[in-house]
Amino acid sequence: MVSPSDSSRILTPPTGAERSFTDADVAVAELHDRYDIATEFLRDAFEQVLAAPQDALRHRAFYPALRLSVETHAMIDSRLSFGHAPGPGEYAATITRPDLFANYLRQQIDLVLRNHGVPVTVGWSETPMPLHFALAGRPVPHEGALSFPLRDYFDVPDLTTTNDDIVNGVAPPLPDGTMPLAPFTAPRVDYSLARLAHYTATDAAHFQNHVLFTNYQFYVEEFEAYARRMLADPSQGYTALVGPGDAEITGPEEELLHPAKMPQMPTYHLKREGEAGISLVNIGVGPSNAKTATDHIAVLRPHAWLMVGHCAGLRNTQRLGDYVLAHAYLREDHVLDDDLPVWVPIPPLAEIQIALQQAVEEISSIDGFELKRIMRTGTVASVDNRNWELRDNSGPVQRLSQSRAVALDMESATIAANGFRFRVPYGTLLCVSDKPLHGELKLPGMASDFYRTQVARHLEIGIRAMELIREMPLERIHSRKLRSFEETAFL
Secondary structure (H helix, E strand, C coil): CCEECCCCCEEECCCCCCEEECCHHHHHHHHHHHHHHHHHHHHHHHHHHHHCCCCCCEECCEEEEEEEEECCCCCCCCCCCCCCCCCCEEEEEECCCCCCCHHHHHHHHHHHHHHHCCCEEEEEEEEECCHHHHCCCCCCCCHHHCCCCHHHCECCCCCCCCCCCCCCCCCCCCCCCCEECCCCCHHHHHHHHHHHHHHHCCCHHHCCCEEEEECCHHHHHHHHHHHHHHHCCHHHCEEEEEEHHHEEECCCCCCCCCCCCCCCCCEEEEEEHHHCCEEEEECCCCHHHHHHHHHHHHHHCCCEEEECCEEEECCCCCCCCCEEEEEEEEEECCCCCCCCCCCCCCCCCHHHHHHHHHHHHHHHCCCHHHHHHCEEEEEEEEECCCCHHHCCCHHHHHHHHHHCEEEEECCHHHHHHHHHHHCCCEEEEEEEEEEHHHCECCCCCCCCHHHHHHHHHHHHHHHHHHHHHHCCCHHHHCCHHHCCCCCCCCC
8 A cells, every 4th residue: 555654755656575587578577567566656646646736745656676696707708798797796777668678678687697697686776766757758747837846746857867977987886886787777768768759759669779860851751762662562571661750651552641840850660570670860960969869769779870871072083972981980079078088989890881881782783892983981070060161171171181081971970979889889871962172062953863873872772781780690780899898787
């Protein structure tokens, strides 16, 4: 029975003792049960308070917690970059939305069970669940619309405890010595799930494990056309296309309705069983948008993300429509400097690079030395000033030359750097849309037939690369290059 605390007059749901598990499925079911207890309690309490506010009576529920106790160093397969704790100790994670993360949780729990041979424990954390997150998409009135201060009755999101300290490698152990088991806390995940719905106008449940980012509307149109071709052929394995407003079609001739007001980052999901499909996010222009999108999508723990967009070619030998496969990044975007210092190198990931090059070869029917006619590899520079050409550009051009950069854009380095920061495999394949250093600016009428053909193929190349990545074992995709000295056991 729910009862108020004698000391602080706080109503809480009934608690149960911690339970230990050696089966991942059963552990996830327990997490689900506890999450439901907490959210249902807060939802019911909210309805009661709306109907009849009671002075000085708070309602509080806590996130479920998953704990792992390791007493010895485990003999781990040295090829694995995740699925094991860095050493003996107590590890814990707060858990949210076990319905959404069921597959992820089963996989990660199963790995630590097998690698350490000890049970995991499911119980309650000491982290209060904010009412806004418990309502999970249901409208929450602003305080000005209520006859009482919401914060007097419920916990609300607290940005002082919602941060990236774990993934940034600066989170200290808790006072009892417990270390993080997962890269994100439950409030941080819930915060991003809410922001994703806002920016993309699609529910986070629709996101697939393979994410393409673009900065050009043309790719959205091509993606929808490609999706309809896939839905016309059931043998391809795709089941539905979801667009902004959670509009969904399952057949090629169906109309995909769009909301009257499009979101800031229109997103489309070509779905496949097991979230093995592809999501396309039109992030628009600029590193701020690129950071915003990847900050929030990262909590979904995608298997890979790629940037496929337009860029400025910096070499005289390039043509409009040529491709650029980034092997390195010159970071002048400035949006991640506080989280990831610019002296941190962003390495290319072999598996991603090979998949991208193979996809170019397959779609263009060109390989070997001849591939150099349409694709350059090298450094991509990302800047935060779209009109950098209008300044005295002797300094920027000199730096670009010294860096050996072959292309310039405003998003790729940000997406790659955040992939590195969040341990999400990343890659970049761009299409040259102008050559500002050689008098070929983005002006109407400059596109050639070659350019139009190459742009049409560009998205298909990105999709094909994702299909190749999908065929790889997850343990192979997640490179050890992305892991620091002491990592969370969960990916």
